[in-house]
Amino acid sequence: SPLSGVAQDFTNPVTYTVTAEDNTTKNWTVTVTVLTPTIETLVEWTFPNNPDDNIADGGITANLNKTITTNSTGTVTYTTASGATTSTARNDGWDNGMDIKYWMISFTTEGYKDITLSSKQRSSNTGPKDFKAQYSLDGTNWVDIAPVTVANNFTTGVLTDVALPSACNNQYDVYVRWIMTSNTSVNNSTVSGTGASNIDDIYVKGVAFLSSDKEILAFDIPNQVSSTINSTNATVDVVMPYGADVTNLTPTITVSAGASINPTSGTAQDFSSAVQYIVTAADATTKTWTVNVTTEAASTEAEILTFDIPGQLNSTINSSAATVDVVMPMGTDLTNLIPTITISANATINPQSGVAQNFNSAVQYTVTAQDGTTNKVWTVNVTTQLNNQADILTFDIPNQVSSTINTTDTTVTVVMPYGTDVTALVPTITISQGASISPLSGVAQDFSNPVQYTVTAENGTDQKVWTVTVTLDAPVYTSIVEWTFPNNPDDSIADGGITANLDKILTTTATGSLSFTYAGASTYCARSNGWDAGTDNKYWRVDFTTVGYKEIKFSSKQRSSSTGPRDFKVQYMINDDGNWLDLQGATATCADNWTAGVINDYILPSACDQQILVSLRWIMTSDTAVGGTIVASTGSSRIDDIIVKGIEDPLSVQPINVEPIVVYPNPTTEWLYIRSTDKISDVTIISLDGKIIPVIRNNDAIDVHSLTTGMYILNISTLSKNYKINFVKH
Helix, strand or coil, X not given: CCCCCCCCCCCCCEEEEEECCCCCEEEEEECCCCCCCCEEEEEEXXXXXXXXXXXXXXXXXXXXXXXXXXXXXXXXXXXXCCCCCCCCEEECCCCCCCCXXXXXXXXXXXXEEEEEEEEEEEECCCCECEEEEEEXXXXXXXXEEXXXXXXXXCCCEEEEEEECCHHHCCCCCEEEEEEECCCEEXXXXXXXXXXXXXXXXXXXXXXECCCCCCCEEEEECCCCCEEEEECCCCEEEEEECCCCCCCCECCEEEECCCCEEXXXXXXXXXXXXXXXXXXXXXXXXXXXXXXXXXXXXXXXXXCEEEEECCCCCEEEEECCCCEEEEEECCCCCCCCECCEEEECCCCEEECCCCCCECCCCCEEEEEECCCCCCEEEEEEEEEECCCCCCCEEEEECCXXXXXXXXXXXXXXXXXXXXXXXXXXXXXXXXXXXXCEEECCCCCCECCCCCEEEEEEXXXXXXXXXXXXXXXXXXXXXXXXXEECCCCCCCCCECCEECHHHCCCEEEECCCCCEECCCECCCCECXXXXXXXXXXXXXXXXXXXXXXCEEEEEEEEEEEECXXXXXXXXXXXXXXXXXXXEEEEEEEEECECECCCEEEEEEECCHHHCCCCCEEEEEEECCCXXXXXXXXXXXXXXXXXXXXXXXXXXXXXXXXXXXXXXXXECCCECCEEEEEECCCEEEEEEEECCCCEECCEEECCXXXXXXXXXXEEEEEEEECCCEEEEEEEEC
């Protein structure tokens, strides 16, 4: 007494008297206490680091990304070491801030109640003195919490565990701000623009709710087909596969946080009939759930779900038509393919998956559903794909330097040797198997501009337009002859070049002594004096052949002593005909160094191409010395690094050397010259049709300017022999 099940007021201890069967009694004292709530920090800004930042320094996970902000116009810092404990948030720019300028934080209180706020503020002597704390649930409408009077210390402007209204409990967003309530500074003047406000040790705390949630969140039985939870009806409906034994099933159950369930999760149950589970919430309230387990009916599905043959391009399953269409790569042998087939759950198939079949014709598969009576006959057709590739695989032109195929840009870039005539090149092209190309491979094309080729794939649908560009390689210059004087002493004989020029020599008309022991531009050089009174008659000279070469160019370096010749020009002569011609711009103004009188890669006229003999001379153009006086007989001139280069041109018609007869130039335009060690007795010209053409001969020169363009035979008779030589008239 009192009886069990009767409500009692346990504000104070209650005494229960228990009477034994023999009527003896015993008094029991029952004391009920309520646990002290656990207070948690929801968010805090304590600025433990230097420097720190505006991000929360602790709290629950949902608040760890929260920040403190201010709308004062200064610059916020977090490096001041003189915080309440460590660092602090500090800002100036609080002037004219009454009811406008503030510090502000936001946070969530979801799952918490009994919210409290703590903070510490400090201002400089010219910083703001009067604040009030406010809260808002929407960031717009604000409610006062408490006034704060600030001094130049962290002990005056302190809020300690100030309780926030219950409206702040369990909120997604709560905003708190410390807003100025006057423009009065700490020293009772007016807040200045340089006056500073500090805030530190902001704590928001609360007590977690005891949840009343008593839900079943998940109810899983191994191999179940489905599990449907209805919170309103407090039911769970589980469907197990056809034929499952439901008398001993072990569910895994997830319930609301802090709640418990009976029977417990993981305990086997007989689900032949409904089973009741009681979920008890954290606040001790309960909810009774009814769990029904049924088995699904035997499946009537007889589907092919996947049909895969190794290497297939695609596999298309049409359930309505009961067909499978598989496409294999071009050229695949279909007579012995092994498919891997997946079908509806618990169904069977005949022929079985993994058994080789001849797919040259359609193959039928019968799928029997789980119910053992539903059949579906599938027809599988396997075909090979026509090639859809439309690529150029190789593109070759005789003598090409390189051929680059870019499949991304559908381009071909061919580089031909320098000087190649690109107007009628014949490429050999290979393309994708079964494809066709237009224009055809082996057909000559004019590649002066890019040429487009269209490649059509074997399937007749896919096409690619390829752009072929032919360019010429950079010319390769060969040293034809050079005088670089590498030795000491050296001589006037050429130091390098083609074989025909290795016996060529450097000469001069200067009247002094020629030596090769003086320092040159790199090693040694040719040097002579005796250049006085040399205008238009004293020079350096070299001779060489250009047979087999075109686009001839030369370089040279000159130097003169202070009394040596300053001004030179370069002239050329063809085949020693006595006609010296100026090279425009090829002048040298010498100094007593190797940098002034330099000519680099001067390109000779085309008349110098393919010649038996070309001569160059560096001839004085004045008697002015380097020092500005008149050239003295003792004044010297040096020359070095004479290098003549050309591009090899083996395909052109070359001058013809028939010992002891030499005919040049060939081809020619007006005159043909003959050199012979034998005396020439007669010369005739014969056309290719056998006609003898009268010859106008001036000693060893033959006038051919009246001949029409073409090839002729020159018949030369000497005292000892007759010669027939082909030549070309341009």
